[in-house]
Amino acid sequence: MCSLLLLAACSKKVEKAEDIRPVRVMVLSPANADVISEFPGAVQARYESQLGFRVGGKIIARQADVGTVVKRGQVLMRLDPKDLQLAQAQAVAALSSATSSRDMAKADLKRYQELRDKNFVSQAVLDSKDTAFKAAQATYDQAQAALKGQLNQTAYATLESDVDGVVTAISAEAGQVVAAGTPVVNVARQGAKEVVVGVPENQVDKLRRSGDVQVRLWADPKQVIRGAVREVSPIADPVTRTYAIKIAIPDSAPNVKLGMTAYAAFASKTSDDAIKVPLTALLRVQDHSAVWVVEHGAVRQVPVRVVGQQGNDVLIQGALGGGQQVVTAGVNQLKPGQKVTILNAPESSAPAGNIAAPSPVASNAVPTSSAASGAVQ
Structure with missing residues (x-):
């Protein structure tokens, strides 16, 4: 009994260690940035004929x-051409027959006119010969037109x-x-070329009004070609359910060949309260997106709305302000009120710059913008 009391006196209560998660953060700053929507497509001729x-x-x-x-x-x-050549020979024979009939009717009319002048025949007989000649002439004209038509048919x-x-x-x-x-x-047809891309229905109206379109070729991603939206399809493709947008490019663009894989980037300005964050900062919560904000050593979940995408970054709007710290890594391991420790020195979110050159990928790759939209909307 004394031993048990001694052991109880010596043992101490073990305190549970507080769960503190390491995270990476960035400091937010609003930016009137360029929203870049990039889609793969192909170079096509502006005019193409189906011949038959x-x-x-x-x-x-x-x-x-x-x-x-x-x-x-x-x-x-x-x-x-055998059947057509036979039909042509038939037309030639018909014209020859019509020519003979016309010449005969013409000679008869001439003789009867001389007889009429001598009053050897009546006017009625002369009129009948004149009618016969006009009929023979019409038959000749018909045969001649038929031959010309058949010559065309043979040439076809x-x-x-x-x-x-x-x-x-x-x-x-x-x-x-x-x-x-x-x-x-x-x-x-040689000359005018265009790039055709397919865009989802929720971006058609926005991209239709885009005045800044940059085209890059997969074979030469460093070459930037300025384009302009020429035509937007009024109906969706029955297979892909995307709308085709045709982008006209200058005829002088070098090394552009039909069938080449191209990327079209549409740029537009966001509103003043749009903030750019990495895609890794977004957290999907039920039917909306959210980010974690670090305050007093703990995290708080803030719902946001995605308004654009640029490369691996997204533009968001919500109850956020400049100077706040947002978690950019480890978002799926956190819970409201979670204590955290910051691994990196906070970095400010910079305004979006120029369009980054697309990395070469396979021609059947999923568009960067479409993949990002599907993950965060």
Whole structure:
């Protein structure tokens, strides 16, 4: 019994250590910054024609490949001309027959006019000969027009390029029977080019009014090309559910080739109370975004609204002010009132600068702006 009392007297109560989390923070400063929305796209020709034969038939020759640079009048494909040549021969024979009939009617009319002058025939007989000649003349004119039309039909068996450009697609091969008007070759006209990007529906109206568009090529990210929004599709793509925006670029832009992967960055100004923070500072809470603010050694959760994105940073609005410290790392390990210790010296959030050059990625990569929007909205 004495031993137990001695042990109880010697033992001390162990105090629970306070949970203090290390975090990194930054000092906020409002900035009227550039909101950068960047989307991948491709370089396309502003004018592209889908060419097809004006007559139906069987293709016997294809004389161009995808990527072939063609001149105006250059032959692209040919149809089997046998049926058209037979129809042309028939038209020639019809014209020859009509010519003979017209000449005969003309000679008869001349003879009967001489007989009428000598009063050997009546006026009624002369009138009938005149009518026969006019009918023969009309038949001749009809046959002549039919021959010209058939000559055109025969010429249509050869498909020629109507512009200087490059072949971008071929949808028919030799041996295939095609109907009149079926597109078989796509030719992009040389000259004006544009970049086509797909944007989500919640950004169409904002980007439509953007007056500052910068285009960069994946092959040469250092080259900046100034563009202008030329056209915004009124309907969404049925597959991607995005709206196509066509951006005109100068013809003088060097090293721009059709089909190249490009990035279009749309810049616009935020409101005065927008604040830029790293994407890592955002915390998703139920149906809204929030940040952690450090006050008196503890954190407090503040709801915010995302109004823009620039690279790995986002622009937010909320009950925040300049000089406050916001946690930029370890946000998922905190809880309201959590005691924290700051690992780094606080850094001020600087206003957004110029558009950063996009890092080369695969052409099917998800747009940076779309990924950020989906994560924080």
